[in-house]
Amino acid sequence: MTNLPIHPNPLVVSNEFSLRQHNTFGIAAIASHFAEVHSLADLQSVRQHPQLMSMPRLILGGGSNLVLADRLDLLVLHMCLKGKQIVGSDADTVYVQAAAGESWHELVLWTLAQGIGGLENMALIPGTVGAAPVQNIGAYGLELKDVFHHLDAFDWDSGELVTLDKAACQFAYRDSIFKQAFKGRLTILQVTLALPRSWQPRLGYADVQRFLDQSGITTPAAQDICNAVIAIRQSKLPDPAQIGNAGSFFKNPVVSAAQRTSLLAQFPELVSYALDDGRYKLAAGWLIEKAGWKGRHLGRAGVYEKQALVLVNRGQATGADIRALATAIEQDVRALFQVSLEAEPVFAGTPQGM
Template sequence: MTNLLTFSADYSLQNLNTFGIAARASQFLRVEQLAQLQAIFADAQLKAMPRLILGGGSNLVLSDQVNALVLHMALKGRQILGEDEDYVYVQAAAGENWHEFVLWTLEQGLGGLENLSLIPGTVGAAPIQNIGAYGIEIQDVFASLSAFDFVTGEIVEIDKATCNFAYRDSIFKQDYKDRMVILSVRFALPKRWQARLGYADVAQYLSQHQIELPAAKDVSNAIIAIRQAKLPDPAKIGNAGSFFKNPIVPAAQRDNLLAAHPMLVSYPQDKGDYKLAAGWLIDQCGWKGRQSGRAGVYEKQALVLVNHGGATGAEVRALAQAVQADVYAKFAVKLEIEPVFF
């Protein structure tokens, strides 16, 4: 085994997942260069092992023992690639911290990512989940990405159409799951930037700070302040951010729910469906602030499950299932879990 592949056995992952679950990996490798992935591919025994590709660990609920080869993506680098008439193209390696990358683009005078400020995780994980917040998703600014293919051993370029982006979904959670390892991501940031201020709390923040014509940095500051007020800091209380997807239902189902629950929070979608606020549904079932074992529902935002200290992956799963069952019993709406259980 070469120096490229210096594995650590029985490695603690507690500080590498934002839920703070005290999991241990049977084999662990910090990936800092492409050659390490190529060396694993060239070794039949290593290639055949179950793999967990780990970024910032922010969309993940781990079991106590992870019996897999955990590859912690730590590739670094960010740059401006060039521009055309409409866009400036920037690139970041998979291991770059997402929020730090957003701030870097703002420092370069480039808008487009500001509404995605303070989302935990890494750049490489962002397209997998098609992360989104405050009126924008990764697909809105995505150009292309490079990935290592564990089936062929080749580096492939993947365009936006191939990614099959959907609400909190992409081909990397479907056909390419466990196959493609994202190496770097490229974004197209608009030269004719316009602020996206469709959310009331963002407009309210700007008004309170007497900002009439916000720059991209102003919008970022607003998003950061709002998220910090609503969501727990993973450094202080373990969590994976929003734990459930906002369910999308047909208009007829939404209308029936609205008739029975006049305060129902819903948002119209492009195809005539409605997105329901999962946090509101959970809150109506009395879960906000409740604890089950060492896991619980965050007191300020029912969409977030938290680790009150020492929670296991099994406890988090049990809590999530209890929440799902209560929401379905009350509203006949199925909540889908966002994080991956491994």
């Protein structure tokens, strides 16, 4: 924990603060109270302040996995802790540590610049390092849990620092203990990753292999895979700076083998992937497109025309607009496939939110 940033300046709390620039949907939400967190001392000062501690809290990273209400009567703490470094190595592993406020994508690029592979399949995932374990982020055959070693967090109940290893985090598909038993109790301060010295490419996804083949790359390096992933994601996902969105909006639903067989009888083109436990993961984007939502809109919110898994702000959309669209999609998919979709983003500042 000696590597945590030291920020001696007192915590500054702003009132009636606009979060438009702090969420990738571009929702014009107003937070009743807002503060930037640059150090452990900032969190400790909040805990020592009875009025601030009495308020509900929202821990904010890059705002890339949030749907905000128009108004949030709570304390928004924007995690701005910075710093990344190699903290050790052994015969098989290089250990990299990054503070919660670091950009995840910038961390991926930084590790590659140090000659360390292992994160390239998760290039261009938006958000911060501190948010990555909460969601157990993943893409193109790699999840955070595959490269995770431990993290350090602040316990709001005790005021103490705690360290959690991989088992303690209880990682699952887009899930962790931070969304379950420890929701609201722990705030992640820094993450330590275990990256392989003996790097091997992960080429399980056809899109990545196709890009490499088209580029004439037969023996890819980690940077080649990173370039492929970036190009693929940019071709499918809109830039939040241009079109407000939160990336993939729904989790891929998991069904039993029997349910998949039944669906295949009705929809032979069903896109699914076998899991180790005998169940199957269905492609949520395919389900949404088949239900007729790709490129459609509902008021000021819509479904991206190039990728049905992405909901977008068509201009001045509110959190309620996004929720209404998501609900309509869920209802149509359930009616057609008898499959329930689950949103990835957190709905904050609403009765159904945090």
